[in-house]
Amino acid sequence: MTAQIPYDHQAELEDVLERCNALRQAPVPSGDALPEGYTGTLGHFPVYFPEEIAHAAGLLPVSVLGGGNKLEMKHADARMGSFVCSICRSTAELGLNGSLQSLSGFITHPICDAAKHLAGIWSRNFPEQLSQILYLPQNVNTPGAVRYVAAEYQRLRAELERKTGRSISDEALRASIRVYNENRRLLRDLYAVRRDEPWKLSCTESYLLTRARTRIPCEEHNALLGRALDAIGQRRQAAQDKPRVVFVGGFCEQPPLEMLETIDGNCYVVDDDLLVGLRWLTSDVPDAGDPVWALAESFVERSAASPVQHDARKTKEGYLMEMISSSRADGAVLTAAKFCEPGLDEQVAWSKHLDQLRVPYLVLEFEEKMTSFEQMGMQVETFAESLLFTLA
Amino acid sequence: MTTATLENAPAGAPAAAPFDARAEGQRLFSDWYAALADAPARGQPVANVFVMGNAVEILRTFDFQLVFPEINSLQTGVRKASEEYIRVSEDYGMSPDVCSYVKADVGLILKEQHHPAGQIPKADIAIASNMCSTFIKWAEIWERMLNTPAFVLDLPGQRGGNWQVRPGDAQHAADARWVEAQFRDLIEKCERITGKRFDMDRLAEVEDRVNRMVYHWNNVMQLNRVCPAPYNAMLDGLTYIGIMNVYRGTTEGVEFMRRLEDEIRGKVARGEGRVAQERFRLLFSGTPCYVSMRRLIELFETWGGVFAYSDYLTFAAGGMDAGELVYDTSRPLESLAEITALAAQRGLSNQFFAHERLAQQVRDYDVDGIVFHGIKSCRFVSSGMADTRDYLNRRLQVPSLYIESDLIDPRYWSDAQIKNRVDAFFESLHQQGGGAPLAPKTVAAEAGRAA
Numbered sequence: 001m002t003a004q005i006p007y008d009h010q011a012e013l014e015d016v017l018e019r020c021n022a023l024r025q026a027p028v029p030s031g032d033a034l035p036e037g038y039t040g041t042l043g044h045f046p047v048y049f050p051e052e053i054a055h056a057a058g059l060l061p062v063s064v065l066g067g068g069n070k071l072e073m074k075h076a077d078a079r080m081g082s083f084v085c086s087i088c089r090s091t092a093e094l095g096l097n098g099s100l101q102s103l104s105g106f107i108t109h110p111i112c113d114a115a116k117h118l119a120g121i122w123s124r125n126f127p128e129q130l131s132q133i134l135y136l137p138q139n140v141n142t143p144g145a146v147r148y149v150a151a152e153y154q155r156l157r158a159e160l161e162r163k164t165g166r167s168i169s170d171e172a173l174r175a176s177i178r179v180y181n182e183n184r185r186l187l188r189d190l191y192a193v194r195r196d197e198p199w200k201l202s203c204t205e206s207y208l209l210t211r212a213r214t215r216i217p218c219e220e221h222n223a224l225l226g227r228a229l230d231a232i233g234q235r236r237q238a239a240q241d242k243p244r245v246v247f248v249g250g251f252c253e254q255p256p257l258e259m260l261e262t263i264d265g266n267c268y269v270v271d272d273d274l275l276v277g278l279r280w281l282t283s284d285v286p287d288a289g290d291p292v293w294a295l296a297e298s299f300v301e302r303s304a305a306s307p308v309q310h311d312a313r314k315t316k317e318g319y320l321m322e323m324i325s326s327s328r329a330d331g332a333v334l335t336a337a338k339f340c341e342p343g344l345d346e347q348v349a350w351s352k353h354l355d356q357l358r359v360p361y362l363v364l365e366f367e368e369k370m371t372s373f374e375q376m377g378m379q380v381e382t383f384a385e386s387l388l389f390t391l392a
Numbered sequence: 393m394t395t396a397t398l399e400n401a402p403a404g405a406p407a408a409a410p411f412d413a414r415a416e417g418q419r420l421f422s423d424w425y426a427a428l429a430d431a432p433a434r435g436q437p438v439a440n441v442f443v444m445g446n447a448v449e450i451l452r453t454f455d456f457q458l459v460f461p462e463i464n465s466l467q468t469g470v471r472k473a474s475e476e477y478i479r480v481s482e483d484y485g486m487s488p489d490v491c492s493y494v495k496a497d498v499g500l501i502l503k504e505q506h507h508p509a510g511q512i513p514k515a516d517i518a519i520a521s522n523m524c525s526t527f528i529k530w531a532e533i534w535e536r537m538l539n540t541p542a543f544v545l546d547l548p549g550q551r552g553g554n555w556q557v558r559p560g561d562a563q564h565a566a567d568a569r570w571v572e573a574q575f576r577d578l579i580e581k582c583e584r585i586t587g588k589r590f591d592m593d594r595l596a597e598v599e600d601r602v603n604r605m606v607y608h609w610n611n612v613m614q615l616n617r618v619c620p621a622p623y624n625a626m627l628d629g630l631t632y633i634g635i636m637n638v639y640r641g642t643t644e645g646v647e648f649m650r651r652l653e654d655e656i657r658g659k660v661a662r663g664e665g666r667v668a669q670e671r672f673r674l675l676f677s678g679t680p681c682y683v684s685m686r687r688l689i690e691l692f693e694t695w696g697g698v699f700a701y702s703d704y705l706t707f708a709a710g711g712m713d714a715g716e717l718v719y720d721t722s723r724p725l726e727s728l729a730e731i732t733a734l735a736a737q738r739g740l741s742n743q744f745f746a747h748e749r750l751a752q753q754v755r756d757y758d759v760d761g762i763v764f765h766g767i768k769s770c771r772f773v774s775s776g777m778a779d780t781r782d783y784l785n786r787r788l789q790v791p792s793l794y795i796e797s798d799l800i801d802p803r804y805w806s807d808a809q810i811k812n813r814v815d816a817f818f819e820s821l822h823q824q825g826g827g828a829p830l831a832p833k834t835v836a837a838e839a840g841r842a843a
Contacts, residue, residue: 078778078782079778079779079782080775080776080778080779081766081768081774081775081777081778081796083489083767083768083771083774084771084774084775088775092779110522110525110549111525112525112771113524113525113526113744113771113772113775114771114775116525116549116741116744117744117771117775117776119552119553119744119745120553120744120745120746120747120776120779120780121776121779123552123553123554123745124553124747124779124780124783125779125783127553130552131552131553132551132552133549133550133551133552133744134551135548135549135551137522137546137570138522138528138544138546139522139543139544139545139546139574141544141577142546142573142574142577143573143577144569144570144573144574145570147569147570148546148548148566148569148570148573151566151570152548155551155563307529308525310528310532310542310544312542315535316532317536336487338489339489341489341490341491341525341526341529341771342525342529344486344487344489344490345486345487345490345494345529345532345533346529347487348484348485348486348487349532349533349536351485352485352536
């Protein structure tokens with residue numbers, strides 16, 4: 001009989017985070033590296049994609065989130081203008097350098113014009129892959145929007161069935177919805193920790209935990225999140241004298257990890273829009289009845305917000321203020337990715353609004369390929385100090 | 393009106409006096425700006441619309457005065473005032489890296505709607521389609537700064553390469569159903585704003601006029617397939633497209649297009665070309681640089697190069713030249729939805745798969761090369777341009793030139809650099825067997841007369 005190893009929550013969390021960080025930099029799995037039960041991978045671009053449909057088709061949904069700050073650009077500079085944002089350019093690079101050649105398909109969305117052009121680049125350069133734009137509606141307020149989204153999801157379902165040669169039953173879809181509902185619950189729990197006890201979980205850690213879903217099956221991600229939440233619950237860390245802020249502007253292009261660490265070093269980030277597409281549906285999707293309708297209805301009626309989704313019920317200023325008030329934040333970090341037109345437009349609107357309401361904020365511009373953070377660190381430190389001074 | 397009646401439509405009576413499209417276009421534009429300034433005094437409701445996916449037919453049924461903010465912005469460029477408006481918006485906080493049309497318009501708002509062409513009224517509603525994503529962000533700016541409610545018209549676009557959608561097939565029916573639902577929603581909003589009941593017969597009348605305009609427009613486009621090309625698609629064509637947008641669905645618009653077609657038919661019959669000796673036929677892909685367009689055209693016409701066509705004339709005219717796009721006025725609303733859905737896929741969002749359309753246009757207009765104009769301001773046209781160029785070079789071996797400037801921001805125009813590139817392009821075409829270059833002086837003088 002062997003002695004039971006005592007549970008060490010910190011070691012457990014470190015183990016999970018190490019795995020998540022490895023997944024962040026991991027290639028898209030293919031061949032023998034594919035998880036059991038999957039016949040291929042389906043790439044999708046931010047913001048939101050109904051992963052349940054790919055999951056039910058036996059295709060591993062893979063979020064294509066650009067190349068980070070370690071990718072060497074060898075091809076894309078000649079294929080996309082210098083004025084295009086980094087995530088679109090590095091995604092094109094990952095395609096052209098062969099890193100995404102094992103994908104069965106790549107789906108993008110009408111979030112911005114550069115993202116839509118990725119579908120054209122894919123169709124010209126990788127004709128063997130299913131390359132499409134999933135036309136999620138920018139009008140979700142007209143009666144009939146759910147019906148349209150359901151039709152678009154049925155179209156996607158048929159495309160994936162043709163690609164895989166495998167039919168997607170309603171029951172398989174409902175099973176996938178249940179798996180993802182569990183994931184949605186766990187992610188809500190994760191963000192509740194950030195809001196209620198931010199000293200137990202940094203923004204960077206939360207980001208790594210969330211992002212892990214982009215390379216592994218949702219079931220495995222659920223297990224990872226479960227382990228992490230158990231360990232986080234037992235963390236005993238004292239609260240520090242840091243201001244509470246919300247972070248916005250990370251809905252598409254990924255800020256470098258060092259940037260998040262820099263902000264964590266000075267502030268408690270109690271809410272954010274990082275990887276919001278993976279948390280887009282804000283409550284459980286009904287797992288009875290027509291599963292496609294349930295997904296479509298959830299998209300229209302129970303979803304998050306971002307600068308690239310128009311919804312008359314959710315003004316951009318309104319959802320930012322809701323984030324600030326519900327997380328009891330003292331201020332906001334308003335970021336935008338360089339050359340991201342929607343993000344840059346929103347940054348102006350947000351800052352004007354916060355000026356009016358006298359809510360402190362810091363404006364930052366970032367690029368995924370950034371490597372120097374000293375100046376940004378000084379800006380964040382100064383902002384945090386001024387917040388603390390104001391709050392004192 | 394059906395396709396059959398269009399095919400049998402009379403060519404139109406010969407114009408009583410020579411038709412000067414440029415002068416007539418300027419007159420119509422002056423009238424339009426005067427009407428904008430007077431709209432509040434008339435108590436006329438006002439709508440902001442864009443050139444791609446705008447439901448103009450419905451708005452005209454309700455007698456909205458239409459404002460085209462894109463045209464207002466480009467007019468600041470044409471009138472050499474754009475930099476002032478752009479700087480005002482940048483001082484306000486707008487990024488250097490966003491659309492200069494938007495920035496000029498924000499500058500206009502900050503200058504209390506005072507435009508070089510006159511006072512621009514505030515709109516009662518804005519229609520923004522998803523065809524260009526910036527339209528939506530722009531409309532959100534009006535919501536904030538002017539309290540103008542935005543109606544986002546969501547048009548399902550081309551989903552992938554080799555996308556085939558035909559009228560009446562299941563995909564088209566599903567897309568059209570969604571568009572029709574939105575039109576019905578928009579009609580309710582227009583009824584509330586104007587206090588008027590929607591009149592289906594009036595919609596049919598507007599559609600009939602659009603059909604006639606499109607009929608002549610398509611003929612005008614096709615007439616430039618002959619050699620020599622009777623007009624320059626990126627100079628004369630810019631006047632034509634302005635009328636096509638601003639006067640869409642009006643009697644003035646129909647008459648302009650009818651007379652324009654007659655005039656161009658006459659030029660073709662007489663063998664008159666835009667340039668005296670046409671040496672190179674070219675296709676222009678992208679948007680104009682309105683601050684320096686005449687200069688850019690001069691750089692090409694000096695070499696005997698004429699733009700026989702531009703994809704700008706397709707997408708910026710609402711995508712109605714893509715064929716089979718004729719309203720059935722016996723069922724006006726349903727047909728409006730069906731044609732709008734088709735135009736969105738065949739003439740607008742196919743910009744994201746531009747290689748397909750350009751390959752066809754290279755054949756249709758028998759061009760010697762393509763000129764790509766990439767601009768930071770317009771990611772709708774520019775983001776995939778370099779890859780499209782690479783693809784067409786490899787597949788069709790079409791010579792091409794890539795230049796960069798901007799829509800209306802003069803700070804991005806580099807005359808010497810662009811001239812060097814244009815000259816090198818023509819030298820290369822010449823070396824590949826193109827015609828001998830004309831003596832620059834002679835041609836420049838001829839080009840000046842033609843302009």
